[in-house]
Amino acid sequence: MPLTFDNRFVSELPGDSESSSRRRQVLGACWSAVQPTPVAAPRLLAHSREVARAIGLTLEDVAAPWFSQVFGGNALLPGMQPYAACYGGHQFGNWAGQLGDGRAITLGELVTASGERHELQLKGAGPTPYSRTADGRAVLRSSLREFLCSEAMHHLGVPTTRALSLVGTGDPVVRDMFYNGHAKEEPGAIVCRVAPSFIRFGNFEILAARDDLALLAQLVDFTIARDFPQLTGDFLDRQTLRAAWFADVCARTARMIVQWMRVGFVHGVMNTDNMSILGLTIDYGPYGWLDNFDPTWTPNTTDASGRRYRFGQQPAVANWNLTRLAEALLPLFPDDSAVQAGLSRFQAVYAAEYDAMNRAKFGLLGQHEGDDDLMRDGYALLYAAELDYTRFFRALGNIGASLSAGRDTIAGTAMVFTSTDEHLDALLGDVFYDAEKRAAQGEALLKWLRRWHARVSAQDDTATARRARMHAVNPKYVPRNYLAQAAIDSAETGDVTPLHTLLDVLRTPYDEQPTFETFAGRRPEWARNRAGCSMLSCSS
Numbered sequence: 450m451p452l453t454f455d456n457r458f459v460s461e462l463p464g465d466s467e468s469s470s471r472r473r474q475v476l477g478a479c480w481s482a483v484q485p486t487p488v489a490a491p492r493l494l495a496h497s498r499e500v501a502r503a504i505g506l507t508l509e510d511v512a513a514p515w516f517s518q519v520f521g522g523n524a525l526l527p528g529m530q531p532y533a534a535c536y537g538g539h540q541f542g543n544w545a546g547q548l549g550d551g552r553a554i555t556l557g558e559l560v561t562a563s564g565e566r567h568e569l570q571l572k573g574a575g576p577t578p579y580s581r582t583a584d585g586r587a588v589l590r591s592s593l594r595e596f597l598c599s600e601a602m603h604h605l606g607v608p609t610t611r612a613l614s615l616v617g618t619g620d621p622v623v624r625d626m627f628y629n630g631h632a633k634e635e636p637g638a639i640v641c642r643v644a645p646s647f648i649r650f651g652n653f654e655i656l657a658a659r660d661d662l663a664l665l666a667q668l669v670d671f672t673i674a675r676d677f678p679q680l681t682g683d684f685l686d687r688q689t690l691r692a693a694w695f696a697d698v699c700a701r702t703a704r705m706i707v708q709w710m711r712v713g714f715v716h717g718v719m720n721t722d723n724m725s726i727l728g729l730t731i732d733y734g735p736y737g738w739l740d741n742f743d744p745t746w747t748p749n750t751t752d753a754s755g756r757r758y759r760f761g762q763q764p765a766v767a768n769w770n771l772t773r774l775a776e777a778l779l780p781l782f783p784d785d786s787a788v789q790a791g792l793s794r795f796q797a798v799y800a801a802e803y804d805a806m807n808r809a810k811f812g813l814l815g816q817h818e819g820d821d822d823l824m825r826d827g828y829a830l831l832y833a834a835e836l837d838y839t840r841f842f843r844a845l846g847n848i849g850a851s852l853s854a855g856r857d858t859i860a861g862t863a864m865v866f867t868s869t870d871e872h873l874d875a876l877l878g879d880v881f882y883d884a885e886k887r888a889a890q891g892e893a894l895l896k897w898l899r900r901w902h903a904r905v906s907a908q909d910d911t912a913t914a915r916r917a918r919m920h921a922v923n924p925k926y927v928p929r930n931y932l933a934q935a936a937i938d939s940a941e942t943g944d945v946t947p948l949h950t951l952l953d954v955l956r957t958p959y960d961e962q963p964t965f966e967t968f969a970g971r972r973p974e975w976a977r978n979r980a981g982c983s984m985l986s987c988s989s
């Protein structure tokens with residue numbers, strides 16, 4: 450079936466007058482026309498069948514030779530109009546000027562029969578005017594991580610861009626993984642990512658920084674019309690509509706961060722150019738997943754000194770980023786009341802949804818005095834005892850109907866315990882990373898578990914209902930860094946079966962999958978300090 454493209458971004462917004470990919474400042478335009486640079490031997494390594502189906506492609510389409518040619522950057526389909534977007538951004542707290550799609554090239558905006566919009570964007574498809582000193586390419590390890598994680602995030606219920614395909618290019622790419630003088634050749638790959646819109650905070654910031662207010666207003670109104678059509682009917686005057694739009698961006702961003710906190714995701718590079726206007730997780734680089742609960746953790750070695758983008762800091766950084774967006778939009782409003790109202794909305798939505806999310810994680814119904822202390826003390830113990838974040842909450846959901854000193858019903862069987870260790874093993878299983886911390890915190894942990902159990906036992910609930918509720922928000926499977934690294938190690942030797950298996954497991958992350966129990970294991974010791982497992986850089 451032919452695909453339909455309407456390409457509104459390029460047909461409604463001004464483009465660059467120059468058409469080469471010579472690196473340059475692009476003024477008075479939102480995009481530059483650019484063709485993907487062909488690669489030697491495109492080979493499909495993986496695809497998402499859900500995304501393929503959503504955009505109207507069949508299994509035969511995906512298997513056809515044209516598919517890897519198009520999504521490897523060697524051919525275009527009728528109706529595609531490739532471009533790279535112009536944007537700026539604040540990187541690590543500083544204004545960085547023009548950045549833009551240095552290696553991302555949108556192929557076109559596809560519209561399905563039911564009217565859904567899907568922008569198809571290649572990442573790693575060659576240089577653009579925004580490539581600065583870099584090559585426009587991406588290595589297999591980083592492309593595989595983006596492909597895998599964005600699909601996993603979707604299945605976990607976290608707002609995200611999606612990934613259609615992972616295509617090996619057959620061309621080597623030279624990277625110095627830790628910027629320490631050890632550059633080497635790595636296999637290249639291209640992800641085709643998919644989202645209704647790839648507009649970022651930085652698309653607005655660059656226009657404000659250049660004082661191009663007419664184009665800034667045009668981009669805002671375009672974004673509202675194309676990406677927020679649900680808002681347009683409600684407000685007749687433009688000021689109110691723009692204010693409502695900014696507040697909606699703030700609310701969406703708050704909801705996205707709440708979901709990151711729920712599943713233990715650390716983005717790693719929350720620069721304003723990596724913030725989607727739709728509140729989607731975007732630009733998977735040196736991201737990571739909490740193994741042991743540690744709010745100070747960041748996977749990004751490039752950020753190791755300041756830890757600006759550590760897990761626990763993400764809500765504050767989102768707020769900071771929204772404040773930068775607010776500053777960029779300020780010239781469009783008569784005073785700052787509209788943007789202030791939007792920023793307040795971020796605070797309100799975040800506070801309410803973060804609280805609801807935590808209550809759900811802990812299985813609490815209703816609001817009781819002492820709940821906040823109970824949850825805060827729980828997190829403090831998770832940190833102090835160095836417990837596995839994902840496994841702990843899953844284990845908590847499994848705790849049965851009765852729990853008293855030395856006695857418990859585990860999986861329906863009454864059991865008696867003679868020691869704290871035995872009891873902890875039975876209740877929590879393999880959640881500890883450090884024997885000394887376990888010994889030091891064991892008693893406190895049991896005490897807290899009894900306190901929690903007393904609280905949930907007092908609510909109108911059954912252990913079975915509580916488990917179902919808790920398991921629906923506390924995933925069993927997340928794409929832990931070491932799992933992704935194992936899939937990368939195999940893919941680099943030509944075997945993509947482990948990637949396919951992992952992707953399959955991550956399709957139903959809340960289900961028990963007894964055959965794949967090992968994928969729910971806590972981080973093995975070999976992975977504690979291994980590159981790719983706990984340390985990642987921006988080199989990709």
Ligand code: AMP
Nearest residue numbers: 548549550551552580583584585586732
């Ligand atoms: P990131 O840190 O990946 O969000 O990238 C920041 C900026 O650098 C964006 O403008 C990217 O397009 C650009 N960039 C990153 N890697 C490359 C590359 N290999 N080639 C060209 N541009 C790149």
Ligand code: MG
Nearest residue numbers: 722723731732
């Ligand atoms: Mg980026």
